[in-house]
Amino acid sequence: MLDDTIAAISTPLGEGGIGIVRISGKDALGIASRIFTSVSGKDIRTVGSHTIHYGYIKDPKTGKTIDEVMLSVMLSPKTYTKEDVVEINCHGGILPLKKVLELVLEYGARLAEPGEFTKRAFLNGRIDLSQAEAVIDIIRAKTDIGLSVALNHLGGGISDKINPLEDKLLKVLAHIEASIDFPEHDIEELTVEEVKKELNYAITEIENMLKTAEKGKILREGLNTIIAGKPNVGKSSLLNALLREKKAIVTDIPGTTRDVIEDYVNIRGIPLKIMDTAGIRETNDLVERIGVERSLELFEKAELVLFVLDASKKFSKEDELIAEKIKNKNTIVLINKTDLPLKLEELKVKQMFEGKKVIKISVKENRGLDELETAIEKMFLAGEIDFNNDTIISSIRHKNLLKEAERSIKQALSTIDAKMPLDIVSIDINEALTHLGEITGKTISEDVIDRIFHDFCIGK
Numbered sequence: 263m264l265d266d267t268i269a270a271i272s273t274p275l276g277e278g279g280i281g282i283v284r285i286s287g288k289d290a291l292g293i294a295s296r297i298f299t300s301v302s303g304k305d306i307r308t309v310g311s312h313t314i315h316y317g318y319i320k321d322p323k324t325g326k327t328i329d330e331v332m333l334s335v336m337l338s339p340k341t342y343t344k345e346d347v348v349e350i351n352c353h354g355g356i357l358p359l360k361k362v363l364e365l366v367l368e369y370g371a372r373l374a375e376p377g378e379f380t381k382r383a384f385l386n387g388r389i390d391l392s393q394a395e396a397v398i399d400i401i402r403a404k405t406d407i408g409l410s411v412a413l414n415h416l417g418g419g420i421s422d423k424i425n426p427l428e429d430k431l432l433k434v435l436a437h438i439e440a441s442i443d444f445p446e447h448d449i450e451e452l453t454v455e456e457v458k459k460e461l462n463y464a465i466t467e468i469e470n471m472l473k474t475a476e477k478g479k480i481l482r483e484g485l486n487t488i489i490a491g492k493p494n495v496g497k498s499s500l501l502n503a504l505l506r507e508k509k510a511i512v513t514d515i516p517g518t519t520r521d522v523i524e525d526y527v528n529i530r531g532i533p534l535k536i537m538d539t540a541g542i543r544e545t546n547d548l549v550e551r552i553g554v555e556r557s558l559e560l561f562e563k564a565e566l567v568l569f570v571l572d573a574s575k576k577f578s579k580e581d582e583l584i585a586e587k588i589k590n591k592n593t594i595v596l597i598n599k600t601d602l603p604l605k606l607e608e609l610k611v612k613q614m615f616e617g618k619k620v621i622k623i624s625v626k627e628n629r630g631l632d633e634l635e636t637a638i639e640k641m642f643l644a645g646e647i648d649f650n651n652d653t654i655i656s657s658i659r660h661k662n663l664l665k666e667a668e669r670s671i672k673q674a675l676s677t678i679d680a681k682m683p684l685d686i687v688s689i690d691i692n693e694a695l696t697h698l699g700e701i702t703g704k705t706i707s708e709d710v711i712d713r714i715f716h717d718f719c720i721g722k
């Protein structure tokens with residue numbers, strides 16, 4: 263499969279200053295040399311590695327110029343894919359890029375699948391699987407912290423944790439095998455204690471990694487946040503204020519929002535997937551009622567609820583209904599419209615929502631929103647994780663594999679405690695090794711690899 267040469271447009275399709283057609287594989291230079299004419303008359307098959315050349319892409323059949331380009335040559339093995347790579351820097355328009363790509367394909371390259379350049383970097387052994395996965399996380403990072411987590415992974419942060427663990431487990435296996443091979447030496451007792459110690463150590467290491475997974479997932483996917491409250495309290499106004507754009511319709515008619523409106527917002531480096539919902543109340547309006555039902559369903563998935571109250575109204579049955587729903591949820595209570603004459607006492611609200619953060623705001627006058635952002639920041643950054651230096655587990659795939667590895671190691675421990683023969687223990691340990699190997703890609707099936715790279719963009 264690695265015999266063929268692949269090509270794709272690696273920049274977004276649209277108008278831009280430049281656009282790049284990338285070619286990788288053993289025919290990359292051959293193909294490029296047939297369609298590229300250097301202004302200074304160079305043959306790009308003989309130029310040095312990591313050099314760039316000015317010239318024209320011409321259709322060899324007609325001699326017609328397709329575009330004026332800069333062409334860079336990077337020779338194996340010091341390239342993104344470890345193969346010969348040619349990048350053609352075209353003018354960034356859809357037409358020139360497509361025409362150049364068509365020519366490249368006509369002269370022997372195959373259109374690359376999504377993520378195939380990165381997949382080759384993995385298959386050719388330049389990076390491991392966790393590093394390859396980091397590439398897409400970098401492209402999709404939504405915040406500074408998310409980006410530095412992904413860069414840590416690209417630099418091998420995950421493998422630096424997994425590899426020593428694997429070494430430990432392999433050492434344990436060697437111990438066990440020695441005691442099976444030389445039973446007369448009576449090393450069994452000693453081995454058992456040693457093995458247990460090492461396995462417990464491995465469990466602690468895995469648990470430390472898993473501790474970072476919850477926040478890691480948030481960094482990658484955004485903190486699932488819903489804005490909830492009865493109709494007309496200013497939920498959509500709050501969404502617009504946080505997004506700094508007029509995304510949701512705001513009117514003084516209760517029941518304005520009927521569908522869920524969602525967007526991403528970056529609050530002090532924390533990505534929020536924020537949803538504005540229909541105000542919750544009993545209603546005979548069919549459309550609104552469906553909206554209310556949807557709002558209620560969203561409570562289940564929410565990781566943070568911004569519960570909005572109206573300072574100019576008394577606490578009502580509708581508020582109570584929602585208060586009941588969010589009891590066990592991570593909630594910030596917002597008393598909005600504090601610019602109006604107050605009918606709702608802050609103290610009472612604080613008593614009612616003991617243990618939850620209560621903040622007075624006025625979306626209209628832009629008051630209290632800073633305090634809200636600080637509260638969200640504190641909530642998220644609290645705890646012992648050092649986002650800049652620790653390796654954070656952000657992928658669900660990694661998290662699940664770590665959990666399975668942990669389960670296998672625990673199984674090994676209980677097998678030992680049940681005084682089962684040591685060779686059975688080694689089965690569990692081998693299983694743990696398989697799971698760990700799937701993280702870095704040492705032990706992984708072809709279709710899992712395909713699934714991972716299919717998530718990538720074309721040309722990466």
Ligand SMILES: Nc1nc2c(ncn2[C@@H]2O[C@H](COP(=O)(O)OP(=O)(O)OP(=O)(O)O)[C@@H](O)[C@H]2O)c(=O)[nH]1
Binds near residue numbers: 495516598
């Ligand atoms: N005085 C004052 N009015 C506000 C404030 N925030 C929002 N409003 C007004 O309250 C009304 C309702 O605002 P929305 O944002 O549509 O309220 P909502 O909670 O989304 O309402 P539904 O979608 O019907 O559930 C609008 O007229 C807003 O201009 C505030 O801080 N002070």
Ligand SMILES: [Mg+2]
Binds near residue numbers: 499
């Ligand atoms: Mg609304």
